[in-house]
Amino acid sequence: MSHIIVHIVLILGLPPLLLGVIGKTKALFAGRVGPPLFQAYYDLAKLFRKGSVFSTTTTWVFRAGPIVGLVTALLAGMLVPLGNHSAPVSFSGDLILFAYLFALGRFFTASAALDTGSAFEGMGAAREVTFSCLAEPALFFGFLVLAKLSGSLSLTGMLDGPFPKGWGVAGASLVLVAASLFIVLLVENSRIPFDDPNTHLELTMIHEVMVLDHSGPSLGMILYGASVKLFVMGALLMRIVAPFESGNAWVDWGLFVAGMLALAMVIGVVESVMARFRLVFVPTFLVAACLLSAFGIVLLLR
């Protein structure tokens, strides 16, 4: 029971810190001091205190977008095991729910963007759905490898049991899946080199352009939802890359948090050393991610 509470607290509390760590790492690379580690929390607190302005042309869809985005991300967080601990909710086939919770959130974010009637936001929505429909097969191929390896169809079953052994049995497949999931993580969370979360320039935006009309608590929910999404997908990846088990349940929690912070640093390093890809190259990389996962399956099945 106490572990479920820790799980919920981590899902609710930790995600904005990852953004802070990424920001600090980037600042370190650029030789700046950078915003404080807890800047994302301050931003969220500020946004939730503010009032909202809604355009009169928008409908309930526009208001539902951020809420659905946040709730789906949190629900997905309930399905994913954090470190060596099983998820609070787990059943056979929950990996499909996991993938499509994100798809639902994306659908509402894109619909909210279209609801404003702005051509600019429509462009962002079109880009977002194009890229995510290429990222989805990569995610599923990755899940297929894990399911085949563990013989289980739930996220907890896939990531819990066979992992330290899995590296010995099918190390090559797992390297491929991890690489592919890392690409998916960067795309889905609109990080450099696929999208720049800080930019407001027309030609470089994918995700950011869709949320231009949101303000106050809505914008806060979008930022928070995005960080939760980063956290959840990061937890999935960390479990594959670093399946450490110490034996003590509480030490495992510590290891998990340390792992997530390390992942945030890796993302910060990637963002610092790479330039954004031109938009036309993004699909190439996503297809490559799909191929990596698919190749992982081939290696596993031969």
Add this chain to the structure above:
Amino acid sequence: MNPLLDLILVAVLLLNFVALGASQLRTVIHAVALQGVLLGATIVVAHSTVTVWVIVMAGAVIALKGVVIPRMLFHAIREVVIRREVDPIIGCIASLLLGGVGTALAVLFSKTLPIAHEHIGSLVVPAALSTVLTGFLILTTRVKAISQVVGYLVLENGIFIFGLLLVEAMPFLVEIGVLLDLFVAIFVMGIIIYQISQEFSTVSTRKLSALKE
């Protein structure tokens, strides 16, 4: 079944995808050079007893495929001033997908081949077939002469991987002879590329199929 050999072959297969998907010629050549170095390493890994000749052979492969030929290609790029494959007959994404399908088919097909008992379950045959396929794909779908030379190199790498099956039986002289052939072929191709670019002020091979200007 040799786990280290399989791991190297996985890396070789991934480099195939890099060679298929990258549009920058530099990236493609780097990928093929790295592939050459890995192939040199496979010789050492595949032999059960490592003798001086094995080391010499591996060194020769690495020097030739990893250093000399890539340098010649980089020189050729500098000489004719091209940096990217502008309009391949099949685009990057499509050729990546074709490469993926080819690899899957190679794995399936190699299961049906009557292979000697000790090679069953090893990645050598699928990797060889898929690399040969990748080479064919690059050779046929790219129009720049340099890309085609790279395709030829990848093709040869595939044949080389096939040779790993016979690595214990193949005499040293044969392997060195093949390497020499490859070197001469690339050398001649380098000269031809230069001639093409002198003659037509482009290295696109589309010009070659027209009878008159």
